[in-house]
Amino acid sequence: MNKPRLLPWLVAVIPILIAVLYLRRGDVATPGAVLNGLGRLTGIGGLAFLLVSAALSCRVPGFDRPFGGLTKLWQTHHKLGGTALLLVLAHPVLLALGAAEVSITAAARTLVPARLDWSAVSGWSALLVMLVFLAPSFSFFGSPEYQRWRNLHRLATVAVVAALAHTTLAARTIAEPLNTIMWSGLAAAAVAAVAWRFVFSRRKGRLSYVVERVAHPASGLVELSLAPRADALTYEPGQFVYLAPYDHALRAGFGEEHPYTLSSSPTESLLRVAIKDLGDASRAIQRISTGSEVRIEGPYGAFFPRGDTHEPELWIAGGIGITPFLARARHLAATESHRAGPVDVNLIYGVQDETRAHFLDELERLAERTPGFRVTMHYFYREGPLQHEFLARHCPDFTARTAYVCGPVPLIELAEQLLAAAGVPRARIRTEEFTLL
Amino acid sequence: MKKLTYTAFVAFCSSVVTLLIAAALAPDRPAGTERTEPTYTLAEVERHANEDSCWIAVEGFVYDVTEYLPMHPTRPDILLERCGREATDGMRTKGYGRDHSPSAWALLGDYRIGNLEG
Numbered sequence: 001m002n003k004p005r006l007l008p009w010l011v012a013v014i015p016i017l018i019a020v021l022y023l024r025r026g027d028v029a030t031p032g033a034v035l036n037g038l039g040r041l042t043g044i045g046g047l048a049f050l051l052v053s054a055a056l057s058c059r060v061p062g063f064d065r066p067f068g069g070l071t072k073l074w075q076t077h078h079k080l081g082g083t084a085l086l087l088v089l090a091h092p093v094l095l096a097l098g099a100a101e102v103s104i105t106a107a108a109r110t111l112v113p114a115r116l117d118w119s120a121v122s123g124w125s126a127l128l129v130m131l132v133f134l135a136p137s138f139s140f141f142g143s144p145e146y147q148r149w150r151n152l153h154r155l156a157t158v159a160v161v162a163a164l165a166h167t168t169l170a171a172r173t174i175a176e177p178l179n180t181i182m183w184s185g186l187a188a189a190a191v192a193a194v195a196w197r198f199v200f201s202r203r204k205g206r207l208s209y210v211v212e213r214v215a216h217p218a219s220g221l222v223e224l225s226l227a228p229r230a231d232a233l234t235y236e237p238g239q240f241v242y243l244a245p246y247d248h249a250l251r252a253g254f255g256e257e258h259p260y261t262l263s264s265s266p267t268e269s270l271l272r273v274a275i276k277d278l279g280d281a282s283r284a285i286q287r288i289s290t291g292s293e294v295r296i297e298g299p300y301g302a303f304f305p306r307g308d309t310h311e312p313e314l315w316i317a318g319g320i321g322i323t324p325f326l327a328r329a330r331h332l333a334a335t336e337s338h339r340a341g342p343v344d345v346n347l348i349y350g351v352q353d354e355t356r357a358h359f360l361d362e363l364e365r366l367a368e369r370t371p372g373f374r375v376t377m378h379y380f381y382r383e384g385p386l387q388h389e390f391l392a393r394h395c396p397d398f399t400a401r402t403a404y405v406c407g408p409v410p411l412i413e414l415a416e417q418l419l420a421a422a423g424v425p426r427a428r429i430r431t432e433e434f435t436l437l
Numbered sequence: 438m439k440k441l442t443y444t445a446f447v448a449f450c451s452s453v454v455t456l457l458i459a460a461a462l463a464p465d466r467p468a469g470t471e472r473t474e475p476t477y478t479l480a481e482v483e484r485h486a487n488e489d490s491c492w493i494a495v496e497g498f499v500y501d502v503t504e505y506l507p508m509h510p511t512r513p514d515i516l517l518e519r520c521g522r523e524a525t526d527g528m529r530t531k532g533y534g535r536d537h538s539p540s541a542w543a544l545l546g547d548y549r550i551g552n553l554e555g
Contacts, residue, residue, distance in 0.1 A: 024510055024511075025507060025508070026507060026508035026509055026510045027510055029507070029508045030508075033508065033510075036540075078438070079438060082438045082441070082442050085442055085445070085446075086441070086442060086445050089445050089446065089448075089449040090445075090449075092453070093449060093452045093453065093456075096452075096453075096456050097456075098540070099538070099539070099540030099543070100456075102540050102543040102544050102547070103463075103543055104456070104459050104460045104463045105460050105463060105543070106539055106540040106543035106544075107456050107459075107460060107540075108456055108457050108459075108460030108461070109460075109539035109540070109543075110538065110539055110540055111453060111456060111457065112457070113539055114539065117536070131446065134442070135446075138438065138439045138442040138443060139439050139443075140442075140443055140446065169535070172510070172511075172531075172535075
């Protein structure tokens with residue numbers, strides 16, 4: 001794990017460490033006191049992880065780069081949120097078990113006080129709301145539909161407010177004013193993130209584009225060419241954006257933003273986005289009208305390193321995971337004349353069969369124009385899953401290359417295993433998942 | 438993480454339900470434990486105002502919390518300064534408007550030695 005990705009975990013652990021310093025002899029005097037102490041620590045940790053996770057949800061373009069791209073940042077956000085839930089679930093149970101040393105009634109009263117006070121109400125509200133908005137994130141009751149999941153996830157704000165109220169009312173471990181300073185700092189980071197997402201990015205962060213051309217390279221696949229209305233997006237090949245269509249004729253997804261990979265080279269005047277019909281909104285957008293407006297927020301992602309490189313590269317694409325590679329291949333071809341030497345790129349493009357080999361014709365044309373760029377097809381129906389032997393046959397020096405893998409999660413995992421087993425160090429394997437969770 | 442969080446969720450629900458049911462079924466006070474206790478005046482309580490003997494008066498009862506002093510989860514002097522005094526306010530507000538927890542109240546009961554006169 002790289003250093004920036006470790007940083008949120010360190011920040012989230014700080015309140016727990018501070019609280020440990022404030023524990024006294026009495027907190028370890030009896031088993032009940034120990035359980036009570038652990039109960040308080042899990043409560044403090046739960047709120048800290050919740051706030052740091054919230055602060056990471058801000059999606060500021062460029063902010064994701066040190067974390068290895070937005071999908072990696074989302075994964076950190078997801079794991080921090082999951083840890084917060086685990087801690088928050090343990091918190092009341094540990095406190096109640098600690099009180100059970102006195103009596104079973106005291107234990108129950110810890111969970112549900114005889115006189116319901118604001119501390120208990122806010123605590124239980126935070127916990128229950130967390131369960132509601134995190135249940136779909138962790139597929140408690142099956143996988144949710146994307147937009148419904150997003151709407152439910154907004155309840156996170158309610159959980160954060162309730163959890164902060166509960167901590168203000170119930171905290172007694174860390175002395176004042178440190179307690180207030182610490183929580184205010186973390187809460188400010190979370191509030192700033194939410195304010196960015198729901199106020200600033202809506203007003204200033206989104207660029208307005210017009211759909212200029214709608215191409216259908218295959219059925220169930222559309223490539224939109226977009227012209228900027230005012231400011232144009234500055235991006236690098238292989239990055240992605242959040243795109244919201246504003247076409248009233250759409251059957252679904254009007255004004256909803258979804259992440260899509262940019263397939264154009266930054267040297268082109270139009271922005272191109274390739275979209276496969278994988279859900280309601282991406283199915284509807286296949287029929288978007290030319291002349292309608294879309295709004296773009298981004299760019300995100302750090303799949304490829306910045307600028308030109310002459311390092312030998314191995315690209316492994318699966319299905320629609322070809323889009324970032326298509327963007328880079330278009331860019332390599334477009335910038336061919338200003339490059340000092342040839343590139344050294346071997347693309348292995350895995351699809352089910354010939355009918356799914358989207359953009360293959362164009363990739364082959366690009367390969368002809370770009371010395372050092374080779375395309376090898378891998379058909380699953382013929383070759384089965386990707387194997388070491390296939391890589392070695394078509395790219396004998398693959399272990400000496402930096403590998404870029406994009407596609408469905410099973411393909412990414414398989415490629416990672418193959419490459420690692422062949423001795424490619426982890427630092428030379430870069431992946432980009434298409435699923436966010 | 439999906440399996441882990443779901444397992445924790447189920448464990449949480451079962452622990453809470455078990456605790457609440459167990460508490461609902463348990464008798465509040467075991468039969469035959471009613472105590473006949475001595476009665477003390479506040480003046481008598483005031484004679485136990487140090488860490489060698491610390492009595493406090495709370496809501497009409499007198500408690501000897503000497504043995505509890507080192508276990509109290511604040512700086513020692515917070516509780517020590519209440520020794521030998523009427524400490525209801527301290528129990529109910531902790532000095533800043535917050536009541537002690539139900540388990541703290543239940544714990545206090547273990548140190549009761551008698552009634553407060555008047």
